[in-house]
Amino acid sequence: MLLQTSALHYAHPGQPAIAFPAIKLDAGEALLVLGKSGSGKTTLLNLLAGLLHPQTGEIKLDGVAMSSLSGQALDVFRGKNIGIVFQKPHLIAALNVRKNLELAHFFSKKKGKDIGHLLSELGIGAKAESSVQTLSEGESQRVSIARALATSPKLILADEPTSSLDDENTEKVIRLLTSQASKIGAALLIVTHDQRVKNHISNFIEVKAHESV
Amino acid sequence: MNLFKISWKYLTFRPLSTGLNIFLLALGLAIITVLLLIQDQFEKKMNQDAAGIDLVVGAKGSPLQLILSSVYHIDFPTGNIKIEEAKKLSRNRLVKNIIPLALGDNLEGFRIAGTNQDYLKLYGVEFSQGKTWELPFEVVLGSEVAAKTGLTVGSEFASSHGISVGSHAHDQHNFVVSGILAPRVNVVDRLIMTSIESVWYTHDEEPETVESEGATEGEVADVDGDQLIPDSHEEDHNTKFHQEVSKTGFPASDQDREVTTLLIQYRNPMAAIQLPRMINSGTSMQAASPSFEMSRLFELLGVGISLLQGLAVVLVLVAGLGIFIALYNSLKERKYDLAILRALGASRVQLLVLIFLEGLMLTFLGAVLGIALGHTFLWLLVNQSEQSVVTAIQPWIFLEQELWILVYALCVGVVASLIPAWSAYQTSIAKQLTKA
Numbered sequence: 046m047l048l049q050t051s052a053l054h055y056a057h058p059g060q061p062a063i064a065f066p067a068i069k070l071d072a073g074e075a076l077l078v079l080g081k082s083g084s085g086k087t088t089l090l091n092l093l094a095g096l097l098h099p100q101t102g103e104i105k106l107d108g109v110a111m112s113s114l115s116g117q118a119l120d121v122f123r124g125k126n127i128g129i130v131f132q133k134p135h136l137i138a139a140l141n142v143r144k145n146l147e148l149a150h151f152f153s154k155k156k157g158k159d160i161g162h163l164l165s166e167l168g169i170g171a172k173a174e175s176s177v178q179t180l181s182e183g184e185s186q187r188v189s190i191a192r193a194l195a196t197s198p199k200l201i202l203a204d205e206p207t208s209s210l211d212d213e214n215t216e217k218v219i220r221l222l223t224s225q226a227s228k229i230g231a232a233l234l235i236v237t238h239d240q241r242v243k244n245h246i247s248n249f250i251e252v253k254a255h256e257s258v
Numbered sequence: 259m260n261l262f263k264i265s266w267k268y269l270t271f272r273p274l275s276t277g278l279n280i281f282l283l284a285l286g287l288a289i290i291t292v293l294l295l296i297q298d299q300f301e302k303k304m305n306q307d308a309a310g311i312d313l314v315v316g317a318k319g320s321p322l323q324l325i326l327s328s329v330y331h332i333d334f335p336t337g338n339i340k341i342e343e344a345k346k347l348s349r350n351r352l353v354k355n356i357i358p359l360a361l362g363d364n365l366e367g368f369r370i371a372g373t374n375q376d377y378l379k380l381y382g383v384e385f386s387q388g389k390t391w392e393l394p395f396e397v398v399l400g401s402e403v404a405a406k407t408g409l410t411v412g413s414e415f416a417s418s419h420g421i422s423v424g425s426h427a428h429d430q431h432n433f434v435v436s437g438i439l440a441p442r443v444n445v446v447d448r449l450i451m452t453s454i455e456s457v458w459y460t461h462d463e464e465p466e467t468v469e470s471e472g473a474t475e476g477e478v479a480d481v482d483g484d485q486l487i488p489d490s491h492e493e494d495h496n497t498k499f500h501q502e503v504s505k506t507g508f509p510a511s512d513q514d515r516e517v518t519t520l521l522i523q524y525r526n527p528m529a530a531i532q533l534p535r536m537i538n539s540g541t542s543m544q545a546a547s548p549s550f551e552m553s554r555l556f557e558l559l560g561v562g563i564s565l566l567q568g569l570a571v572v573l574v575l576v577a578g579l580g581i582f583i584a585l586y587n588s589l590k591e592r593k594y595d596l597a598i599l600r601a602l603g604a605s606r607v608q609l610l611v612l613i614f615l616e617g618l619m620l621t622f623l624g625a626v627l628g629i630a631l632g633h634t635f636l637w638l639l640v641n642q643s644e645q646s647v648v649t650a651i652q653p654w655i656f657l658e659q660e661l662w663i664l665v666y667a668l669c670v671g672v673v674a675s676l677i678p679a680w681s682a683y684q685t686s687i688a689k690q691l692t693k694a
Binding site for chain 2: 091094096097116117120121123124125129131135137138139140144147148149150151152153154192196204
């Protein structure tokens with residue numbers, strides 16, 4: 046079992062705690078996290094990424110309890126083992142495409158995939174030296190996927206990766222995510238309310254807001 | 259990719275704002291550099307030139323003017339004194355050594371100082387060519403004079419009357435260069451030195467008409483034709499001109515001669531108390547102490563220097579504020595970037611370092627540019643002004659204090675980055691990323 050959570054609870058300040066369903070995910074598997082807006086889907090993703098700490102419960106990734114890590118150890122663990130694709134690409138505007146991916150290598154202290162190879166696999170090989178400000182929305186999203194893959198992580202988390210894309214690009218992005226995840230043997234977890242994604246991945250859990258503890 | 263490169267990319271991503279901040283800081287630091295260089299070299303030079311001279315005696319007038327004209331050869335001399343009085347003073351038991359100076363002529367703005375060879379000993383000169391003067395009209399050139407005028411040993415030239423360029427030329431008898439001094443980086447570099455007799459004889463030759471011209475120019479240090487005994491003959495001159503000049507003390511003279519000033523060394527500390535008072539009240543001459551007058555001058559200049567220093571500090575502070583605002587503003591836009599970096603595995607400390615690096619790089623560049631600007635500015639200043647005191651300043655000397663400028667600038671960088679860096683350290687990634 047690559048990713049395993051149990052009895053996760055998190056309360057935003059001044060709000061009732063959210064209880065999350067348990068997740069069990071094997072390497073190479075894909076899982077959708079569904080739920081209405083504000084139900085706590087993104088909170089779950091932040092918990093899994095180690096960006097938030099759960100009040101109760103445990104997350105185990107590749108046998109390591111993430112709650113046992115803290116500070117820099119957790120940062121490096123995240124950098125090495127978890128790739129995150131955000132709702133918006135959020136590339137660093139001051140750097141070009143290649144340098145954006147090199148950041149992932151530098152901060153995770155891990156020499157991951159070859160950047161040129163990775164970019165051409167995602168169909169943006171020609172853009173390696175371009176400024177990220179010249180990219181289209183779809184291209185930017187693909188660069189951000191490439192950034193998540195650059196360190197060959199064990200777990201890929203995607204937060205509404207398709208919400209701002211058209212049908213064609215949505216299909217491309219989901220295909221890329223699933224194919225690349227299975228290629229590097231990573232578990233893929235997509236948080237979404239996008240019906241179009243459900244057509245590609247059948248495995249899902251649902252998060253319901255304000256479930257009493 | 260490393261933190262240094264990332265910071266650098268962020269800086270070059272906003273070239274205008276970065277450039278402006280660097281430039282502001284550089285301006286402030288350039289002023290400080292110039293002040294440091296001038297102050298250091300000026301004081302050092304002033305002290306060096308006055309070394310060994312305890313007291314200057316000359317005609318009554320401004321004591322500061324007396325010091326400036328006879329020690330540093332900058333201002334106009336106050337007038338002449340009678341050689342009889344000077345000789346009387348030299349017999350005083352409080353006087354250890356006395357060097358007379360006869361001033362009043364120039365060559366292309368370089369002053370000709372008639373003196374004895376004790377003057378050369380006072381500054382410990384060495385000859386790079388030729389030897390010292392032995393006959394009247396033989397002169398020794400300072401290194402800068404030789405370099406600028408192109409005169410060599412054996413060259414002849416006519417002096418001009420007065421101490422500024424373009425006055426009436428003494429063309430009756432040419433001076434001959436007998437020696438050129440090695441550079442000493444002090445006042446003798448810009449002097450033409452000769453015997454007192456040379457100066458006297460030059461003026462003996464003057465036709466009567468020059469008198470009035472000299473007087474209207476207000477050049478008082480002028481042993482003019484009226485001291486000339488009318489019945490002196492051409493033959494008399496010729497024998498005089500081939501007699502060796504005196505090497506020390508006062509030259510012998512059968513006439514009623516004058517000199518411009520006397521440089522005096524005290525025999526004992528008691529002299530410092532008694533001698534100036536005795537001269538100022540008991541004779542028609544005045545005595546001035548170089549160290550006292552120069553400290554008075556620096557006190558006067560001090561106001562201007564403090565004002566400039568204040569301006570420089572204000573500029574540096576404004577630059578610091580500019581850097582702070584630039585970092586703080588860019589941080590607001592960049593909180594997302596920072597959150598992404600954290601998500602990629604960057605630690606809080608790394609983000610802290612990233613922001614500090616940016617501030618430090620800005621200020622480091624500003625400091626280096628400022629120091630370079632300061633030296634360049636000084637170099638321009640020195641090149642623009644020929645033959646003034648400023649020319650003696652070396653623009654490419656680097657002082658230890660300039661390292662302090664760098665440290666000072668880096669401190670500004672650290673202070674300006676403190677709040678932005680702390681705010682970067684505090685950034686909650688989850689909050690930033692979900693804010694969308």
